Amino acid sequence: MNLRSILFYAFFAIVGLTAISAQSKASVNITGRVLEKNGNLPIEFATVLIADKTTKKPISGTTSLENGTFSLTTNKDNFYIEISFIGFRKKVFNTYQISNGKVDLGDIHLEEDAESLNEVVVRAEKSQTVFKLDKRVFNVGKDLSSTGASALEVLNNVPSVNVNIEGQISLRGSQGVQILINGKPSILSDQGANALGTLTADIIDRVEVITNPSAKYDAEGTSGIINIVLKKDERKGLNGSVSLNVGNPNSNSVGVSLNKRTEKFNLFSQLGIGRRTFPNDFISQNTDLVNNTFLNTTGVSEKNETFYNLILGTDYHINSSSVITLSGNYTYEVEDENSNNQFSFYQNDVLEQGWTRTELTEATNPKWQYELQYKKDFKSHEDHDLLFSALGSFFGKDQTSDFEDVTTLGTRDNFNQHTSTDFKEARYTFKLDYTYPFADKYVLELGSQYILNDVSNDFQVGTFDNGNLVLDPNLTNVFDFNQNVLGIYSTFGYEGDKWGLKGGLRLENTNLKTLLRTTNENNNRNYTNLFPSAHASYKVSDDVSLQAGYSMRIYRPRLWDLNPFFNIRNNFNISTGNPNLLPEFTDSYEITSIIKAGKADFNLGVYYRYTTDVIEDVTTFENGVSTSFPINAGTSSTTGIEFNTKYSPFKWGSLTADFNWSGFQRKGSYEGTSLDVDGNRWSSRVTTKFKLPASIDLEITGNYRSKFRTIQGTQNDNLFANLGIRKKIFKGKVVANLAVRDLFASRVFESTTSQPNFSLYSRRQRGRFVTFGLSYAFGKGEAVEYSGRRRF
Structure with a gap:
């Protein structure tokens, strides 16, 4: 008899003896019902564990049903029973009565653990x-x-x-x-x-x-x-929440979230309806340094949105390792925006012209999105999986705007303008990812992605003449944008006790076509690029780790970068796109340290980026009108330092702080004019959280953004604070929230453009937002601060 035969018979002998031994031991069936001590309500999904009294190792386990009952069987005879549920004190049964092979624990009342x-x-x-x-x-x-x-x-x-x-x-x-x-x-x-x-x-x-x-x-x-x-809630049973928000300016909404989970299905839905308002105060100044003229604009605007949204989806668990998800979202928005601008025109410091420009804009925006996703988890490893998804979405905008100019001083003619937009965008994304861990410390990733983007924007601008709309052929056109990107990738990683290494390569092909139908101007590009990446980590100790990374990136000009249509909300400050933009490429490097010191965590990193064909906005000035548009301005190099920390010295309080500083050098030119600029910028955020008596939580956040240079001017600094207060009621089933964003109404955005022949100044502010919300949860759901705003 050879060695293989000996091992074969020995294996089956051991299996047979094990089976006989197991059959010789009488099985014990354990039953009971888990209830809340206060209220005597059943507890669903309480954990019931059987463990060996000597080794403390688990033997078997289950969870309680919707009515709180449970049942499980064991062949062991030296065990104890432990019953637990989050937020309650666990119960342990070391002694019990076995009668006719059964242990009936009866009603088990768990007491709420307030501290836990x-x-x-x-x-x-x-x-x-x-x-x-x-x-x-x-x-x-x-x-x-x-x-x-x-x-x-x-x-x-x-x-x-x-x-x-x-x-x-x-x-x-x-x-x-x-x-x-x-x-x-x-x-x-x-x-x-x-x-x-x-x-x-x-x-x-x-x-x-x-x-x-x-x-x-x-x-x-x-x-x-x-x-x-x-988020996607997958707690078993019926769960959900109902929320109500009111705010000033308008942030009024009602939202309902429902989730039902069974063994095979997870059904989820969300419904929201509401209205919100965005006010805006602004000032702009255009100065013609050659002709010594000055145009001052002050205005207020208010944008209102009424929205309805619905999300529906289901997960179907084919088996323990495969799940298929089908979901869909639908949103419908109704917008109206009105503004009032006051214009004052000065020649040699003398006021010569004055007029008002009012706007009324109305729009409807249908949106929908649908996705089919399949995920397969392989039993060989928890991270061994295959994921496929197909995603489709649509965004539409049917918008009209009416502008009226009325002269208040001087001889400027009154006139009315009308614009209309018919915008449609469809996007489809197909994605396949495969992750294969092997030999404990190695991971191979393979995958592909194909994105198809199809856009059409029909834009018209006209002026009324004796009641008839006369279109401006220079501003009226149809812009088509089609971009398809195919990518395939592979990465290989190693993660040991001390070292972690990961390298990869991605190939992407981009096929871009743009067309201005009326003038038949087109711009077609097809290019293929390789994008390498590399990452490393080193664990110095349990409290200190180092990370390093490199990647090559691309920024493809997006629709609004390329779209040449004008924004004529203010005829003297126009913004437009540039259909001839090229993509920009960046090489990015960084080194980061992660340090834990007692009750504080620190993160300190340095980074460097070098970008070619960098895209920057430039402004030209002619006849008192400024026109802003993006160009490929040259190269840019940025070196930065980043610091983050979280300090929690007490149970009742914590502090989080972030700091980022970067220095930059940009080199380039536009139409013979140098755009070279060197500068730096920094930002900081500090958040403090306090737990107050009566179950009240308080949070205060301060933000600061420094002043910095742009290629033609400066962006001023910005300082603002947010405040939040929360009170939990009825054991957290009801939550009341008060939020104040921009507490001191100090969040002002100011910028200047300074050139030899002209200068521009802009100031915008939205002001303080105050919102009060109530949320009620049922089932195993949690009360949330659901605003019911538009969702997609």
Whole structure:
């Protein structure tokens, strides 16, 4: 008999003896019902554990059903029973009565553990940043000042990220950032502040800041990637919440969130309706230094939005390792905006002309998005998985604006203007990712992504002549934008006890076509690029770690960068796109240290970016009219230092601080004029949180953005504060929130453009926002600060 036969018979002998031994032991069935001591209500999903009395190792376990009952069986005879549920004191049964092979524990009453529950709530509410090999993860807690807030306010709380009053997002001072939703490109990230504002704080689970993305990620975004990951509740049973918000200016809404989870299905839905208002006060000044003329504009505007939104989706768990998700979102918005501008024209310091310009804009915006996703988890490793997703979305805008100019001084003619916009954008994203861990410490990633973007913008501008609209052929056209990007990637990583290494390569092909139909101007480009990435980490000790990273990035000009249509809200300060823009490329390097010292965590990093064909806005001036548009201005190099810390000296208080400084050198020219500029900028944020008596939480955040030079002028500094107060009622099932954003109404955005022949000044402010919210949760849901704002 050979060795293989001996091992074969020995194996089956052992299995047979084990089976006989198991059958010889009488099984014991354990039953009971778990209830709350106060109220005698059943507790669903309480954990029931059987463990060995000697080794303390678990033997078997289960969870209680909806009525609180449970049942499980064991062949062991030396065990104890432990029953627990979050927020309650656990119960342990070391002695019990076995009768006819059964242990009936009867009704088991768990007593609420106030101290434990409070600790859990505190941990759940505090936002925190976790550092990983190639990204930082900002876990979004229920920050008090986020009540009634959108994703833009959430991003303003994330280290390294800044959002200005126009909703423009910058990462480490650069606006070349790619915004993803759940790891995929979205129409929301292309439509500016209005679109991204449809995401509300309560549905955001975390924000991933990836300053040096690996090759797994889309190469778009020269300063990095911000990935907004949305929540999806999968607690079993029926869960949900109802929320009401009121605010000044208008932030009024009602929202309902429902979730039902069974063994196979997870059904989720959200419904919201409401109205919100955005006021805006502004001043602009145009000075013609050659002709000694001066135009002053002061104005106020108010934008109102009524919105309706619905989210429906389901997860179907095919088996324990495979799940398929189908979801859809629909949003419908009705907008109206009115403004009143006062114009004063001076010649040689003498007021010669005066007029008012009023605006009434109306728009409807339908949006929808649908996604099919399949995920397969392989049993060989918890991170071994395959993910496929197909995402489709649509954004439309049907908008009309009427402008009326009325002369109050001088001989300027009165006139009326009319504009109309018919905008349609469709986007489709197909994504396949495969992750294969092997040999304990190695990981191979492979994948591909194909994005198709199709846009049409029909824009008309006309003036009324004797009641008839006469279109301006220089400002009326149809702009078509079609961009398809195909990417494939591979990464290989190693993570040991001390060292972590990861390298990757991504290939992307871009096919871009733009067309101005009326004038038949087109711009077609097709280019292929390789994007390498490399990351390393070293664990000096349990409290000190080092990370280093490199990646090559691209910023492709987006629709609004290329769209040549004018914004004529103010005929003397016009902005437009440039259909001839080229993409910019960036090489990005960084080294970061992560230090834990007692009750404080520190993060100190240095970074360097070098960008070619950098895209910058320039302004030209002619006949008193300034026109701003983007160009490829040359090269830019940026060196920066970043510091983050969190200090929690007491259970009742914590402090979080962020600081970022960068120095930059930009070299370039436009039409023979040098655009070279050297400068630096810095920003800081400090947040303090306090737990007050009577279960009241208080949060205060201060923000400062320094003054810095632009290629043609300066952007002034900015200082503002936010305040939040929360009170939990009825054991946290009801939450009352008060949020004040821009507490002292000090968030003012000022910029100047200084050139030899002209100078420009602009000042804008939105003012203080106050919101009060109530939220009630039922089932196993949590009360949330749901603003019910538009969602996509």
